[in-house]
Amino acid sequence: MARKPVISAAILGLMRGHARHAWTLEDFRAALVEDEVAADFSSIFRAVEKLVAEHVVRKLILDDGRTRFELSEAHHDHLRCTSCGELIAVPCFLKPADFAVLERDAGIVVSGHHLVLSGLCRECRVP
């Protein structure tokens, strides 16, 4: 090692310790400021970029055009809450059989997917 990757460590700490699971660069910066870790966008960018290259973090691009990052955990899909705007992780319910039908009918080969639902999260849902 040359110099301790303070920012990378702080970012991983944030991602592992917060309820939020999808972070923009701005989210990181704001949270780091709160933790009194002043960091430049470029440093955050490069730290996250490295984590992505190491497959520790995964890149997401959604409908607001801002890049988000989440921990590379087990596959899951997402719900964008139309009320509070949050991005929530939801378990994946797609089955290989679903793809098999599509592959047969459309002549394609499916190797992965990302499903983004829109609707209401648990908190915004009226009981």
Added chain:
Amino acid sequence: MARKPVISAAILGLMRGHARHAWTLEDFRAALVEDEVAADFSSIFRAVEKLVAEHVVRKLILDDGRTRFELSEAHHDHLRCTSCGELIAVPCFLKPADFAVLERDAGIVVSGHHLVLSGLCRECRVP
């Protein structure tokens, strides 16, 4: 009317006449140049923006951070071909029952979705 919306018409013509079904602003500009319709990005942008407001065209944001537009036709999902990079429309195979299970298990309410598959399109698939 005040002035004929040349660009809007040209854009609709392109979208209805080409195999490509998801267009970036740059795609529009390049195609218009080929048709000898020189148009500025701002004009294209405003023309498409208007079509979106009229619900003739739908806005898409995918994993490369560029805004794309497609005709507002029946709902479908997409395949991003990992070989040629094209974005292909594929029929939707999700069923209400799938969402019902998710709503019960995750406590959310689903009102819409967008599924992006990755894999090989019909052309890139090795027979």
Added chain:
DNA sequence: GTGGGTGCAAAACCTTTGCATCTGC
């Protein structure tokens, strides 16, 4: 000294807006 990590500034990229101009009624 060397190899990475960081900060600062600026470039790059794409989208969006302001303003003047032009067209067709």
Added chain:
DNA sequence: GCAGATGCAAAGGTTTTGCACCCAC
């Protein structure tokens, strides 16, 4: 003349890069 469409230029927002500096070994 008016309303809407277009072109040009420039602003905006975010991501990305260049370069100098700094720290730990």
